[in-house]
Amino acid sequence: MFKQYLIKQKVVRLSAMGLAAGALAAAAPSLAHHAFGAEFDPNRPLVLRGPVVRVEWVNPHTWIHMEITKDDGSKEVWMVEGGTPNTLLRRGLTRNTLTPGTEIIVDGYQSKDRSNRANGRDVTFTDGRKIFMGSSGTGAPRDGRDPTER
Secondary structure (H helix, E strand, O other): OHHHHHHHHHHHHHHHHHHHHHHHHHHHHHHHOOOHHHHEEEEEEEEEEEEEEEEEOOOOOOEEEEEEEOOOOOEEEEEEEOOOHHHHHHHOOOOOOOOOOOEEEEEEEEEOOOOOEEEEEEEEEOOOOEEEOOOOOOOOOOOOOOOOOO
16 A cells, blocks of 8 residues: 555656646747847838748748848848748748749848848738738737737
8 A cells, every 4th residue: 555655656746747847848939039129120121022042930930031132233141030830821821932932022120230130021922912921919010010910
């Protein structure tokens, strides 16, 4: 009887440790998440035009790498942050719609450090389709583009 009690106590401790470890693992991705205002400047809107170079479908944000042509004809690659992969999939953006070479226009906001990084609000395709790609509720300017804004 005492042996069964000890076994039961050990199972309870292991279950509690498992739950604690699971909670920590689930919280880890949220530690990497940031607010819009921490990295991007609401006073620096921009429009980027060019082909997709590659797309990173990673949490907590997708990254679209695109090549733009500057006024002097030189080219540079920009990283554009979007919402989570799941959010973009629900809005109609997939790995098949953003393949390398796809020409797009992105409206967004430049990073505070003035690097070639931006937070994308909308992506527009050459056929005129426009999809909101921004991150909701992260402090981005209320510009009427976010369909969940009220």
